[in-house]
Amino acid sequence: MSLEVRGIEVWRGRGRTLGPMDLTLQPGEVLAVVGPNGAGKSTLLSAMSGELRCSTGEVLLDGTPLLQWKPRERAMRLGVLPQESSLGFGFTALEVALLGRSPHASRAEGSADLAAAVAALDATDTRHLASRSYLTLSGGERQRVQLSRVLAQLSDPLASGHRYLLLDEPTASLDLAHQHLVLEAAARFAQAGGAVLAVLHDLNLAARYAHRMAVLAEGRVVELGAPAQVLSQELVARVFGLRVQVVEWPGSPGPLVIPEGRAPLPP
Amino acid sequence: MSASGIAPVSATYRTQEPIHPAAPRPWLLLTALLLGVVLLSLAVGAVPVPLLALAGSLLERVGLDIGHKLESVQQAVLLSIRLPRVTLGIMVGAVLATCGAALQALFRNPLVEPGLLGTSSGAALGAVGAIVMDVALSAHLGSLRMLAVPGAAFMGALGATLLAHRLGGGGGRTETARILLAGVAVSAGAGAGIGLLTQMATDAQLRSITFWTWGSLGGASWDVVGAATPPLLIALGLLLREARTLNLLLLGEREAWHLGVDVERLKRRLILAAALGVGAAVSVTGVIAFVGLLVPALLRLALGPDHRRLLSASALLGASLLVGADLLARTAAIPSELPVGALTSVLGVPVFIGLLSRKGAA
Numbered sequence: 001m002s003l004e005v006r007g008i009e010v011w012r013g014r015g016r017t018l019g020p021m022d023l024t025l026q027p028g029e030v031l032a033v034v035g036p037n038g039a040g041k042s043t044l045l046s047a048m049s050g051e052l053r054c055s056t057g058e059v060l061l062d063g064t065p066l067l068q069w070k071p072r073e074r075a076m077r078l079g080v081l082p083q084e085s086s087l088g089f090g091f092t093a094l095e096v097a098l099l100g101r102s103p104h105a106s107r108a109e110g111s112a113d114l115a116a117a118v119a120a121l122d123a124t125d126t127r128h129l130a131s132r133s134y135l136t137l138s139g140g141e142r143q144r145v146q147l148s149r150v151l152a153q154l155s156d157p158l159a160s161g162h163r164y165l166l167l168d169e170p171t172a173s174l175d176l177a178h179q180h181l182v183l184e185a186a187a188r189f190a191q192a193g194g195a196v197l198a199v200l201h202d203l204n205l206a207a208r209y210a211h212r213m214a215v216l217a218e219g220r221v222v223e224l225g226a227p228a229q230v231l232s233q234e235l236v237a238r239v240f241g242l243r244v245q246v247v248e249w250p251g252s253p254g255p256l257v258i259p260e261g262r263a264p265l266p267p
Numbered sequence: 268m269s270a271s272g273i274a275p276v277s278a279t280y281r282t283q284e285p286i287h288p289a290a291p292r293p294w295l296l297l298t299a300l301l302l303g304v305v306l307l308s309l310a311v312g313a314v315p316v317p318l319l320a321l322a323g324s325l326l327e328r329v330g331l332d333i334g335h336k337l338e339s340v341q342q343a344v345l346l347s348i349r350l351p352r353v354t355l356g357i358m359v360g361a362v363l364a365t366c367g368a369a370l371q372a373l374f375r376n377p378l379v380e381p382g383l384l385g386t387s388s389g390a391a392l393g394a395v396g397a398i399v400m401d402v403a404l405s406a407h408l409g410s411l412r413m414l415a416v417p418g419a420a421f422m423g424a425l426g427a428t429l430l431a432h433r434l435g436g437g438g439g440r441t442e443t444a445r446i447l448l449a450g451v452a453v454s455a456g457a458g459a460g461i462g463l464l465t466q467m468a469t470d471a472q473l474r475s476i477t478f479w480t481w482g483s484l485g486g487a488s489w490d491v492v493g494a495a496t497p498p499l500l501i502a503l504g505l506l507l508r509e510a511r512t513l514n515l516l517l518l519g520e521r522e523a524w525h526l527g528v529d530v531e532r533l534k535r536r537l538i539l540a541a542a543l544g545v546g547a548a549v550s551v552t553g554v555i556a557f558v559g560l561l562v563p564a565l566l567r568l569a570l571g572p573d574h575r576r577l578l579s580a581s582a583l584l585g586a587s588l589l590v591g592a593d594l595l596a597r598t599a600a601i602p603s604e605l606p607v608g609a610l611t612s613v614l615g616v617p618v619f620i621g622l623l624s625r626k627g628a629a
Contacts, residue, residue, distance in 0.1 A: 051521055075527030082521055088375060089517045089572035102515055103527040108575075149518075153526065 001062050002026050003078070003164045003195060008047055008057030010040075010219075018043045018219040019057065027162045030186055030196045032206035032227075035216030036240055041199045042083065044216065045168050048197065049080045062161055075103035077161055079150040083168040085142070087134055093145045094130040097121050100152035113152075120152035121145070123185045125178065139173040147182060154194065165189055167198040171205060183209040207231060207254030215239055227254040237263040293570065297583040301357070304587045308353050308594045313601055314344045321345070352487040356590040358499045359484070359552050362544040364585020367559020368577055369506045370428075372513040373537050374435060374446055377564060378622055381424075381545045382556030384446070385453025389427025390542075390549035391479045392457040392464075393419035399468045417498060421546030427453045428538050428545075481606030482555035484593045495551045502544030503582065509537065510574040517572060555608040557615020558585055564618050588614075 002024050009019035018040040025031055025048075033041050046052035048059055050066040059066045061078060069077075079100075087096070097117035098109050105113050121127040124144040129137060134145065147170060154163040167186065171179040179202070186196045187209055200206045206213055207227040215223040215230060217239045223230045236244045236257065243263040249256045310316050316337065323335035324342070337345065363381060370386070371379045381387045397419035434449035461479060512533055515523040524530045548555070562585045563577060570576045588611070596607040 049525065051524065070527075071524075071529055072527035075525060078525070080521075080525045082519070085522060086375065086519050087517060089377070090567070091514075091517070091572055095571070095573065096518075099514060099518060100526065102511060107511075 001162050002060075003048060003062075003197075004060040005044075005048055006058050006060065008054040008059065010043055010047055010052060011055045016219060018047060019054075021057075021219075021221055023048075023214060023221060023224075025164060025195045025197050027193055027195045028190055029211040030183075030190045030198065030209055032210035032213045033197060033199045033216060034201070034203060034206050034213060039216040040219040041216055042168055043219070045080070045166050045197070045199055049078065049166050050074070051080075061164070072103045075153065076156060076163075077154075078164045078166070079154045080166045081147055081150045081168060081170055083172065085146050087142075087146075090133040090135045092131050092133060093121065093126055093137065093141075093148075094118070096134055096145050097148040097152045100149035103153065104156055116155045117148070117152045120148040120155060123151055123188070124148045125181055140175060140178060143170070143173050144178065144182065147185070151185065151189070154189070163189075163194045165194055165196045167196065169199050169201065171200065171202065179205060203231065203236070203257045204254075207257065208252065210254075231255050231257060292576070293580055294583075297580055297587070301583055301587045301590075304591045304594070305353055305357070308356075308590050309345060309349050311594060311598055312344070312349065314341060316341045316345050316349070347489070348487075351489050351492045352484050352593070353590055354492050355487040355495065355551065356484050356593050357586040358492075358496065358503075359548045359555070360558060360585040360587070360589025361582035362499050362503055362548050362585075363555060363558040363589070364562035364581040365503055365506050365578055366541045366544045367585075368563035368574065368581045369509065369513060369537055370541055370559070371563060372516050372574065373432070373534060373541075375517060375519070376446055377567065378560070378619065379446060379450075380557060380560035381541070382554060382559065383454075383619075384431045384450045385427040385457060386424050386431070386541065386545045387549050387554040387556065388454045388457035388461070389430075390420040390424035390546040391554050392427075392460045393421070393423025393546065394550045395461050395464050395468075395479060396423070399464045417494065417547055417550040420550035421498070421543055423457070424546035424549065425539065425542035427457060428542050432534075432538065479553045480608075482553035482608035482611075483596075483604070484552055484589075484607060485597075485604060486551065491551050495547050498543050498547035502540050502547065505536065505540035506544070507578050507582075509533070509540075510578050513537075513574040513578075514572075553608065555589065555611055557611045557619065558588055560622075561611070561615045561618050562588060564622060 004025070005021060005023040007020055007022060010017050021044070033044060035041050043052065047054050050059060061069060061074065066074065091099070094117060097120050098113060100120070101109050101113040101116060118127065118130070121130055124147050126141060126144045126148055129141060129145065134142060137145065150165065154165060165186065170182050170186070174182060183198070183205060186198060190196050198210070210227055212225060213223070213227050213230045214221050215235065222239060223235060231246050233244055233246050236242050236246070241263050243260040245258045245260060246255050247258065306318060309321070310318050317335070320335045320337045320341065323333045324337045326333055327336055367380050370381065370384060371377050394416050397415045431446070431449045431453045434452060435446040512523070512528050515526050515528050516530070516533065518526070520530045562581050566577055566580050566584060570580060589607070592610045593607050596605040596610055599605055
C-alpha cells in the first residue's frame, strides 16, 4: 500500500521535463522533495496527483492506477495543496475548510464534518479566523486555511485504506513559527498513518521534519535517503551551486546546513 | 523522526473563539417580495384590476360572496394579458439570474453575465437568423417549425458561450480583462450578424429591432409561455442541482478535481444548461441585460458565496427584479412602453462599475 510512481516521464514539446523516475511514498513517512528552481519538483507533484498525464509510466494509488479510481474515492485518500490558490470569492475560513469535506458529505455537511473542519483549522492555527472572509486574510493565512481544507479532506477516521497528502511549498509564505507549525501538522498526519510528500526549499526544515529526502535536479532524482545521509557539502555545491557547512547540532533531529556563499558552478 | 527539542508552536494558538456557521436564510423575505411584486404587477396597468375584486372573484368560485368581483374586461386583461406576462417574467428573471450566478462560478469571476459574455447576443443572433430564414426553411421543417426559433437561439447561445470560454482562458486562471474582452468580441460579432440579418428581413419579420437589443415581455401569451416553460425549467433544474459542485469550482479547477469533481464534465453541463436557459429566455423576450450580474452580486453581499443559498435566492430575486422592472416599463409612460432591458441596465451598470473598481483596487 503506497503511492507509487513507476517509470514516469513528462515531456513538454521536445524536451523531457521529468523522469524517467521511480519513487514510492510510504504510509507513516514525511518525504521532502528538494531541488533548485526548474528541477521538476512541482511537475513531479502534478504527475503524482494525477493532474498531469505522464507520457510514459504510471502512478499507482494503493496498487491501482490513479485514474482508474472513482473521483470521490480518490479524493478521500489523496489530497493536494497547490503552491497558490485563486479563490476570489468571500467564503469564510470555516466554509473553505468545510469544502474539503465534500467528498465525504453526500448533501449537507453534518456535525462530524463541522468537527473535522474545526479540528483542521486548529491544526494550522487558523481557528480564530473561522468567521473571517477569505478575501480579508493575508497570504500566509490563506495558505494555512487552504491547508486546513486539505487536512479536513483527509481527516476521516472511518475511511479505509491509507491517506496521502501532497504539499507544494506549504511553507512558502509563512512566518518562521508557522513554517514549523505546518510541518508539525504534517508530521502528526504521518504519525497517524498517513503519508506526506512536501516540496520544500529550506533544507534545514526538510532535514528536521522529513524521514527521507529526494533531491531533484534536471527532472531526475539524484539522491534519495535519510537527511543525514543525503545532505553533504558536496551535494549542495553540486546541485544548488552553494558553498555550505553541514554540521551536527546537539538536540537537532537532522543535520544543519549553514550557507557560506555561492559556489563556482561545476564544469 | 522526532520533533522534540522544538519550542511548541502551539503556544501561538489564539484563544478559541466560537464558530458561527449559521448563515442568514432569506427565503421568507424573498418569497414575500416576489409575491408582492407579482400581485402589484397583476393589479396595475392601463386597465386597473383591483386586488379586492380579484379576491372576490376567486372566492365566488368556492361559494363565498364578498361583494366585489372582476368586470369582464378586467378578467380578460388579467387572464390573457397580464397573467402570461407575469408568468413569463418570473421564469425568465429566475433563469437569467441563476445562469448569471452559475456562469460567474464557471469563470470564477463575479463580473460575468449572459449579456456581457455574449451568450445573450449569440442567442439573439440564432433567433433572428431562424426568423429571417423562416420562409426558406418552413417547407422542410413542417411541424418542427415551432422549435426553430428557440432551437436556433440555444445553438447561438451555446456557440457564443463556448467561444467566450475559450477566448477568456476558461481552462486556467481567468483574468477579468480577458473575459470582458472575450465578451466584447463575441457580442460584437453576434451584433454584426444581427445587423446584417435585419437588412435582409422583411418589415413583417422585423416587428421591432429594439425587441432583440433591449428586450421586452410584451410578446407574452399563453402559447409563448407554454413553448418556453420546458427549456426554462429544465435549465433551472440542471443548474440548481450543481450548487455544491459550483462551490468547489470557486476554489479553482485543479482544487475541484482533487476534491473528486469531474471538472470537464461539470463545465460541459454548466455551459449546456446556461445556453439552454439563456437561449430559451432570449428567444421569447430578447436580450435583457444585467439581471444575471445585479442579482447574484447583491445576494453575495448579503448571503456569502455559497451556491446552496445563492442559486435559489437568485432565482427568487431575479424573478422579482424582472417582474418589477417590467411593471415599471409598461406603466411609467402609458400608453407607450419602455424597453425593460434599458431599465435593468440602468440598475445594473452602477453595480457593474462598483464591482469593476473594487476588483481593480484588490
